[in-house]
Amino acid sequence: KQFPQVAILVSSQPHRHSSVQQKMSMAPVATRATVVVVRAAKSAPAAAAHGRFFTRARTLAARRAVTFSRRAASLAARASRRAAPARAGNAAASPRAELTDEVPPKMHIDPEDPSSYTLGILGDLHMDPRDLQDSYEGREHMRNALKGAPNPFLVSLGDLGESKDCTGSGSLYAGTTECFELVREFLDGFETPYDVVGGNHDLEGIDEFMTDEENLEAYLRILGKDKPQFAYEIAEKTMVVGLGSTSFRTAPYTSHEVRVDQAQIDWFEQCIRSHPASEGWKIFVFSHAPIIGSALRVLQENHVVNGCCWLNHNDANQSKKFIEIVRDCPQIKGWFSGHFHLSHDYEDSVTFPQGNNRGNCIFSTTGVMTARSSRDGRRHSRLVRGNSQGFEICTVDHKKGGVIRLDATVTYSESCEPEAENKSFCSTMVYAHKHEDYDHDKWFSAYQPSLEDGCRVDTEQGDVWEDGEEEQVCWWHMKDGKVLGVVSGMIIEYDASTLAPLGMVVSRDELEGRQVTVVDDDFGGSALVLYTPGTNNATVVQPNEDGSYWRKVVRNKMVRMREMRRVAAAKAWLKTEMAEEGTEGEPEVLSSYGPYTTTAGNVIGISTRAINPKAKAKTSA
Secondary structure, eight states: OOOTTEEEEEESOGGGGHHHHHHHHTSOGGGOOEEEEEEOOOSHHHHHTHHHHHHHHHHHHHHHHHHHHHHHHHHHHHHHHHHOOEEEOSGGGGGGOOBOOOOOOOOOOOTTOTTOEEEEEEOOOOBBTTBOHHHHHHHHHHHHHHTTOSSEEEEEOSOOBOSSOOSSSSSOSTTSHHHHHHHHHHHHTTOSOEEEOOOTTTTOOTTTOSSHHHHHHHHHHHHTOSSSOEEEEEETTEEEEEEOOOOSTTOSSOTTSOOOOHHHHHHHHHHHHTSOGGGTOEEEEEESSOOTTSOOOOOIIIIIHHTOSSTTTTOTTHHHHHHHHHHHOTTEEEEEEOSSOOOSOSTTSEEOOSSSSOTTOEEEEOOOSOTTTOSSSOOEEEEEEEETTEEEEEEEEGGGTTEEEEEEEEEEOSSOEEOGGGOEEOOEEEEEOOOGGGOSOOTTOOOOOOTTSSOBOOOSSEEEEOSOOTTOOEEEEOTTSOEEEEETTEEEEEOTTTOOEEEEEEOHHHHTTOEEEEEEOSSSOEEEEEEOTTSSOEEEEOOOTTSOOSOOOOOOHHHHHHHHHHHHHHHHHHHHHHHHHTOOSOOOOOBOOOOOOOSOSOSTTOOOOOBOTTOOOSSOO
């Protein structure tokens, strides 16, 4: 009765009914029923526990019903969010959030008003000296948008050069002196004040510079900077603050992580807190990657599984420091980032503070200028226009000749309202404008748990997932507070405080055909177990030494590049040898990697067998 599209089938041989489930899954979604097969009791003790099976069936039924209705609910929510503004303060103020139907008037930016400003924001440039047409065309569009505007300022979000051999030297172009000089000329051509934050590719000059410090010095010197970060007052009581990545060779895991050092984090917090909202300050922050808690769209198959979504992604403490500062500092009004090469044509390319523990801050992703770098065919930059009353977030559409599209209007309340603990907050009225460009499928979506999604498994032990449809999702808490979930046929770990995705725990090929259960370990903790019903084997998914579960397995790019060069040299040598010996075919070269880690206490018996360095997953993505 509760789920009319769900059939519960009780059987002592549930494996025989897989064909029923398969046939039902082929029906149209609108008329599809979900068959939940529950093993029937075979004995008196089992019969006594039979109620638990029906409880389990109800849980699965609810979860699968939610899965089928997710797209419709998402489309409805998207329409609602685009059609109405939300009054939003910080987390404590969320009960006062309101929705209205009033479209705000176009904001009047008076050039004579000392609080007026205009911000041009460039996403990942990835400049390639062989292909500059889109870059220079985009520059002309932004120049026109900033010309004559009050207090113009330009920010480049990093990843300045193409991460390829663009000159025939055999070396990456990004991070080189030649790259920095081209970018300096390009940015000077905007003829407006500007600054840059470093991205994950900006210290890749590994053949020219031996250390990150040497590479960083060249980056700063050539671009006219004295430090990786920046802070400017661009208009009366309005600041822009930038944080830049400072490591590549020294990155302990993936060098595609955007990482700012502790000195910058300390400087950032001091800078923000010394310009409080109580004195009328409004601050916009810029970083190459977004922060945990921003809820911006991420790439499940790229940045999530590789552990490089968020600023300082691999540091459990540092990564959450940024959202903590945002929550505590209502003067932070906007945070802009790039990194994902995605356009602005998604409902979550801009996220709003609607009682979701994101302070008073609007988070916004920034697209790319060049078709070569775009993941979805769009070519976008950001434009922000504002004054003491609020601001507008716009898209500069380079594919449409530089036309400016209004995406969101943000206005500040005239007064601050009292709040708990003798604090105050200034609420924000947000309106997300409708536009035809949003009418498309949800490309590159990444599921993120929420308390309202109906997919939480509320149990500390027992089965949490059975092998089924790939789109089926669920999530749960381990006893130690860690949050895990199954999505797209993988187990993913999520940050416990923000529910942001952290990384992959179990891959598709390992999870395929298996069930997931949580077992009490009798010592106050729990174990995550994968098993195949009807067999005598199971796998315990062990957490990392730091307590996290997601697998930090992506190697530092500099190390990988040097390894691949050795593989290429071996392949060339082998090809010559084969020709001399008259051996037919293409050379096949394997690579033996280290270091090797294992749960064993003795190295004897551990395999060091070489692997294909370009091995691909056996199952489709």
